Amino acid sequence: MSTRGNPDRANAAAAHSAPDGAGTAVEPAGPGPVPAPGFPDRAEQPPTAHTPGRAPAQPPRAATVGRAALLGLATGARSTAGATALVVTSSRADPAPFGRLAGLPVRIAACAATAAEVVLDTLPVAPPRTAPAGLVPRVLLAPLVAVGADVREGASLDGPTVLLDALTAAAAATVAAVAGVRLRAFLARRLGADLPGGLAEDALAGLLARAGTRRAPGLRVAA
Numbered sequence: 001m002s003t004r005g006n007p008d009r010a011n012a013a014a015a016h017s018a019p020d021g022a023g024t025a026v027e028p029a030g031p032g033p034v035p036a037p038g039f040p041d042r043a044e045q046p047p048t049a050h051t052p053g054r055a056p057a058q059p060p061r062a063a064t065v066g067r068a069a070l071l072g073l074a075t076g077a078r079s080t081a082g083a084t085a086l087v088v089t090s091s092r093a094d095p096a097p098f099g100r101l102a103g104l105p106v107r108i109a110a111c112a113a114t115a116a117e118v119v120l121d122t123l124p125v126a127p128p129r130t131a132p133a134g135l136v137p138r139v140l141l142a143p144l145v146a147v148g149a150d151v152r153e154g155a156s157l158d159g160p161t162v163l164l165d166a167l168t169a170a171a172a173a174t175v176a177a178v179a180g181v182r183l184r185a186f187l188a189r190r191l192g193a194d195l196p197g198g199l200a201e202d203a204l205a206g207l208l209a210r211a212g213t214r215r216a217p218g219l220r221v222a223a
Helices: 007-017 061-077 081-088 104-121 132-152 159-191 195-212
Strands: none
Touching: 061 081, 061 132, 061 159, 061 195, 081 104, 081 132, 081 195, 104 195, 132 159, 159 195
């Protein structure tokens, strides 16, 4: 059948007579899949706290205040509990001076100081923690430990943050010192001995100090 004068038939015949794939139009490759909104390509993602050379992300204000309260409570119960926990949980990669405090001798000395306080607390010669000799060191040490934890975790050290955390820690230490004495006296009357209340207070101080110095991996810069 002749295809002369009929362009449609001529095109169809040419397509059937061509080798496989020769008569098929190949569309040009597109630019590739477009990332969905809100999910940029990995190369376009903003730097995170784990990006080497970047400044660490700042912990939220509520986190620093909560940490200061925990460390203040621990220090009010046992004056060396917060400081010892800060030393024990530090590493050599932490900023000065905590990188230097991560050595074994310093850790042993800090733990020995806490152990000595625990033993001394059970002796009659221990001064009442609500008296100036027992309360003032706690109120002064608690803010130092709280602000030290802020430094170690990369928190902003602007005036309002330091002041708020220091006051929170000092107030928490005062509350823990007064409440601890009353709670211990209550348990001594009920149980007939002071030792169970003292041991319970030791355990509580340790838990509070551990919670206050718990590391936040997302806020540290990768080495």
